[in-house]
Amino acid sequence: MKFVDEFRDAELGRVVAGEIAAALEPGRHYKVMEVCGGHTHSIYKYGIDDLLPDHLELVHGPGCPVCVIPMGRVDDGITVALTDGVIFTCFGDMLRVPGSQHTLLEAKARGADVRMVYSPLDALRIARSNPEREVVFFAIGFETTAPSTALTLKRAKAEGIKNFSCICNHVTIVPPLRALLESPDLRLDGFIGPGHVCTVVGGRPFEFIPADYGRPVVISGFEPLDLLQSILMILRQLEQGRCEVENQYTRVVPRDGNLRALEVMAEVFELRPHFEWRGLGFISQSALRLSAAYRDFDAELRFEVPGVRVADPKACQCGEVLKGVIKPWECKVFGTACTPEHAIGTCMVSPEGACAAYYNYGRYAREKEAV
Amino acid sequence: VSAVGREERVLQIIETARSKPPRFRDEQLTLAHGAGGKATRALIEGLLVPALRSPALEALDDAGAVHVAGLGLALTTDSFVVKPLRFPGGSIGELAVNGTVNDLAVAGARPLALSLSLILEEGLAAEVLRAEVEAIARAAAAAGVEIVAGDTKVVERGAADGMYVTTSGIGVSDPRASVGPDRLAPGDAVLVSGPVGEHGTAIMFARNEFELDAEIESDTRSLWPAVDALLEAAGQDVHCMRDATRGGVASVLNELARASRVSVAVREADVPVSPVVHAAAELLGIDPLYVANEGKLVACVAPQAADEALAALRSVAGCERAAVIGEVRSEPPTMVLVETSFGGRRVMDELVGDPLPRIC
Numbered sequence: 249m250k251f252v253d254e255f256r257d258a259e260l261g262r263v264v265a266g267e268i269a270a271a272l273e274p275g276r277h278y279k280v281m282e283v284c285g286g287h288t289h290s291i292y293k294y295g296i297d298d299l300l301p302d303h304l305e306l307v308h309g310p311g312c313p314v315c316v317i318p319m320g321r322v323d324d325g326i327t328v329a330l331t332d333g334v335i336f337t338c339f340g341d342m343l344r345v346p347g348s349q350h351t352l353l354e355a356k357a358r359g360a361d362v363r364m365v366y367s368p369l370d371a372l373r374i375a376r377s378n379p380e381r382e383v384v385f386f387a388i389g390f391e392t393t394a395p396s397t398a399l400t401l402k403r404a405k406a407e408g409i410k411n412f413s414c415i416c417n418h419v420t421i422v423p424p425l426r427a428l429l430e431s432p433d434l435r436l437d438g439f440i441g442p443g444h445v446c447t448v449v450g451g452r453p454f455e456f457i458p459a460d461y462g463r464p465v466v467i468s469g470f471e472p473l474d475l476l477q478s479i480l481m482i483l484r485q486l487e488q489g490r491c492e493v494e495n496q497y498t499r500v501v502p503r504d505g506n507l508r509a510l511e512v513m514a515e516v517f518e519l520r521p522h523f524e525w526r527g528l529g530f531i532s533q534s535a536l537r538l539s540a541a542y543r544d545f546d547a548e549l550r551f552e553v554p555g556v557r558v559a560d561p562k563a564c565q566c567g568e569v570l571k572g573v574i575k576p577w578e579c580k581v582f583g584t585a586c587t588p589e590h591a592i593g594t595c596m597v598s599p600e601g602a603c604a605a606y607y608n609y610g611r612y613a614r615e616k617e618a619v
Numbered sequence: 620v621s622a623v624g625r626e627e628r629v630l631q632i633i634e635t636a637r638s639k640p641p642r643f644r645d646e647q648l649t650l651a652h653g654a655g656g657k658a659t660r661a662l663i664e665g666l667l668v669p670a671l672r673s674p675a676l677e678a679l680d681d682a683g684a685v686h687v688a689g690l691g692l693a694l695t696t697d698s699f700v701v702k703p704l705r706f707p708g709g710s711i712g713e714l715a716v717n718g719t720v721n722d723l724a725v726a727g728a729r730p731l732a733l734s735l736s737l738i739l740e741e742g743l744a745a746e747v748l749r750a751e752v753e754a755i756a757r758a759a760a761a762a763g764v765e766i767v768a769g770d771t772k773v774v775e776r777g778a779a780d781g782m783y784v785t786t787s788g789i790g791v792s793d794p795r796a797s798v799g800p801d802r803l804a805p806g807d808a809v810l811v812s813g814p815v816g817e818h819g820t821a822i823m824f825a826r827n828e829f830e831l832d833a834e835i836e837s838d839t840r841s842l843w844p845a846v847d848a849l850l851e852a853a854g855q856d857v858h859c860m861r862d863a864t865r866g867g868v869a870s871v872l873n874e875l876a877r878a879s880r881v882s883v884a885v886r887e888a889d890v891p892v893s894p895v896v897h898a899a900a901e902l903l904g905i906d907p908l909y910v911a912n913e914g915k916l917v918a919c920v921a922p923q924a925a926d927e928a929l930a931a932l933r934s935v936a937g938c939e940r941a942a943v944i945g946e947v948r949s950e951p952p953t954m955v956l957v958e959t960s961f962g963g964r965r966v967m968d969e970l971v972g973d974p975l976p977r978i979c
Contacts, residue, residue: 249898258962293906295963344651357649366829472961577629584632589657609966610630 255471256294264476265299271483278304279435279572280482283421284390284442285312285598286470292605294472304479307572308595308602310424310528311442313389314341315598317417318526319558322347325386325415328551329360335378337371338386340364345597346590348558352386368400368414375404375412384547385414392444394418394536395509398516401538401545413547416537418517421445422453423534424525428571429461435572438482440475441467443497448513450505451493458491469497516542524557527566527594561585566593569602576606583607637953641665655866656970679878680799681862682726682790691792693728695719698785704747706825708817708836711784712754714913717839718864719788720762724846725860725916727796733759734768736785741776751782762841764788795850800878802858807947808925809883810918812845812938813838814891815868816910820899829903835895838937840914845935849918852931856924861917866970868944869908871917872955873969880952885945885967888960908957909970919947 272278282288288308291297297306310316326347329336336352343353343364356362365371368385375383387397397418404412421442428434441454446467454465464485468478478496485491495501516539523535538546548555560566564586565579576582576595586592588604595603641657643665651658668676675683682695699715716733723730735755739748759766817838824833842862849857859879861871868890872883885908892900892907900907914937920928925943932941955967 249894249901252901256961258960261961289904292965293959294961295957295959295965296961298963298965299961353649353651354645354647357647472963575626577626583629583636587636607633608968610633 252471255469255473257473260473261299261476264473264480268304268476268480268483269301271480271487272301272304276303278437278483279307280304280438280440280479281307281309281436281572282440282468282475283309283311283425284440284444285315286444287440287442287468287475288312290470290472290475296472296475299476300479305572307436307570308605309439310428310525310570310594311390311421311445312594312598312601313393313417313419314339314345315594315601316419316424316525316527317342317345317388318524318560319346319348320524320554320556321415321417322352323349323558324548324553324555326350326352326355326360327553328384328415328547329355329362330358331382331551333381334361334551335374335381335383336360336362336386337365337374337383338362339366339388342386342388368397369403372400372404372409372412375409376407379411381411382550383412384551385412386417387414388417390419390421390442390445391448391513392442394513394517395448395506398509398512401516401542402512404545405542413545413550414538415547415553416517418536419523419525420519420534420536422456423531424528425454425457427528427531429457429463431571431573433571433573436463437486438464438466440478440482441465441493443467443469443474443501446495446497446501446505448506448509450503451495451501452504454493458493462491464491465493467493467495467497467501469500515539525594526560526597527564527570529560529567561592564593566595566603569593569595576603577610579603640669654970655864655870660969678799679874680726681722682728682788684726684792691728693723693726693790693792694787695722695726696785696787697722698783700780700783701822702780703825704751704781706837707821707834709839709913710751710754711782712751713758713839714837715784715786716755716758716762716764717841717913718862719786720764721842721862721864721914721916723788723790724841724843725798725862726790726792727798727846727850727857727860728790728792729847730762730764730788730790730841730843732765732767732789734770734787735766736770736787737772738779738783738785739771739773740779740781741773743781748782751784755784758841762843793850795854796857797855798857798859800859800875803875803879803881803919803947804858804921805881805947805949806922807858807919808922808928808943809872809885809945809947810920810925810929810932810941811863811868811891811944812842812916812918812932812935812941813914814893814896814940815863815912815915816892816896816900816907818864818913819867819910820896820907822911823899823903831899831902833895833899835893835899838912838914840937842914842916845916845932845938848931848935848938849920849928853920853924853928856921857918857928858921859919863912863915863917865911867907867909867911868915868917869906869955869967870970872967875917875919876955877953882948882951882953883945883955884948885955885957887957889942889944891940891942908967922946
């Protein structure tokens with residue numbers, strides 16, 4: 249496929265992987281975090297970590313919007329979904345995320361009308377064609393998906409659609425990164441910046457990372473060559489003693505982001521004072537809710553939601569895993585209370601989370617090392 | 620305890636948990652139980668097999684073996700609930716015949732006869748039913764099987780989605796065949812009979828959920844000609860065959876790796892995928908290896924017979940793009956590994972659930 253295959257050239261990949269290996273200081277163990285779940289997916293899909301030397305480790309970051317939703321919010325969603333007359337819409341991967349008791353998929357089995365959509369606009373279309381039903385969209389995602397929710401709400405307002413509302417779980421990427429960086433035991437050498445988020449917000453919001461915390465950031469695309477090149481760019485910064493935000497994904501990410509998208513977001517959303525992240529706890533000003541002008545579309549106000557906080561089990565150490573302080577298997581509940589079938593923490597919820605990946609493939613990875 | 624010792628202990632706990640038969644502990648059925656992944660396995664191996672124990676059932680093959688007076692027979696059954704009923708390249712009637720015929724064929728049995736059971740929803744247009752009955756007749760004639768028994772039920776409006784079809788089939792074990800997961804051996808070549816993912820993709824487009832148009836047809840067809848050619852060319856060197864329906868080629872390979880405690884290595888670049896399926900998978904973020912087929916088999920063939928087997932497959936209409944996509948290995952047991960076209964390696968796991976319910 250044109251404009252795709254060029255970024256998946258295995259031959260070039262080998263060359264870049266060779267340069268990466270050559271750029272590593274012998275005896276030093278490197279840890280680089282890919283912030284975005286989309287990057288984690290690409291790394292997994294193309295087997296990129298398999299191409300990297302053993303002493304360069306990729307740490308999966310907090311950027312999977314599905315797995316960071318805490319149990320209490322899923323419970324709220326399920327309560328609304330089970331309300332009479334409601335059509336509950338959300339992205340497919342949200343269906344399997346556990347609340348304190350159930351998943352949305354199980355709520356559907358219990359009679360809730362839960363429908364998978366690919367865009368909030370699909371949810372709005374369902375609202376238009378079912379005027380006698382209440383249609384609720386469970387909005388999730390970072391700055392990447394927030395503009396499409398904002399645009400959908402703008403349209404709903406303009407059209408005067410009354411039976412549409414939204415449970416807003418949009419989160420922002422900078423506060424959890426800051427929370428990770430604040431941790432005194434952080435062991436990361438650099439960050440692969442979230443390309444899609446940066447398409448919207450640009451590169452500037454990440455400048456605090458090199459400025460305040462002395463870690464390089466390279467904003468990266470999602471194809472395998474993008475990722476390898478970004479890793480090499482991080483290593484070059486380390487090698488040359490530079491520390492800055494660089495943009496590898498220049499074909500998509502403008503320096504200032506997408507101003508129109510930012511405008512729409514500013515109109516429709518406002519910052520929540522606090523938001524709870526599964527595995528990371530409460531983080532100030534890390535999420536969005538609907539602004540006063542859009543309050544009529546706020547499903548949390550339109551429906552009775554329990555709004556009960558369900559604490560992450562104390563033993564869960566996702567935060568430490570995310571910071572790279574401990575390995576998944578060092579967590580007290582790993583493999584016993586917390587398994588992919590009954591996940592407790594964010595790192596186990598997503599099949600690409602660090603703990604789920606280790607649970608499924610850990611033995612294989614160790615055998616590979618032994619060979 | 621040293622760190623290495625602790626890690627080893629944790630891995631041991633996981634290994635023990637994984638090797639236990641899956642337990643069926645859910646309070647209610649969800650669509651995941653029908654998607655062909657882990658939940659389906661829990662339903663089958665955790666509830667049905669333990670309750671209904673029989674050696675043939677425990678083999679978890681596509682068809683069960685029945686021995687009568689020295690004659691080896693194969694028996695199978697399959698229900699079809701596809702939505703929409705008609706889609707480019709086929710319809711529920713054709714699927715119902717070919718699906719059951721194929722379960723017999725890949726068990727190394729020549730399909731002989733089918734039974735047909737129809738569950739019809741009140742209000743279904745007679746014209747729709749007539750068209751499906753004709754499709755069933757045509758597909759049965761093409762596959763060389765007779766429909767020898769049947770049943771009809773009509774349920775209230777809303778209790779079924781138009782029509783559901785169940786077919787059961789009986790076949791006679793082909794004397795050339797000796798197939799089963801226990802015959803898999805390291806070194807075996809893994810063949811697929813043509814481009815993967817066409818049925819699932821055609822259904823997705825037919826549902827029009829994505830407002831995309833593409834020219835893609837379901838691959839529904841009888842696999843007996845392919846099996847016949849394989850057995851003729853490679854006989855007992857054909858070690859195992861599977862019909863790669865729900866869950867796609869990836870799920871079939873996981874089943875085999877688990878059943879035989881071998882590993883399967885797949886070379887992604889060698890997997891035939893049509894441009895439309897490739898583009899759709901790219902857009903939707905899915906892997907064609909997990910997308911359903913209704914006329915593609917996976918065969919594991921002894922290495923010395925792989926070339927003849929491939930040539931024989933390619934001579935069959937509809938299998939021109941058959942390919943060797945990988946091989947059976949001994950390590951790491953129960954795992955399917957993919958060498959990606961980018962040159963990395965990853966594990967190709969069982970599906971946890973399916974984003975696309977009811978495709979067959």
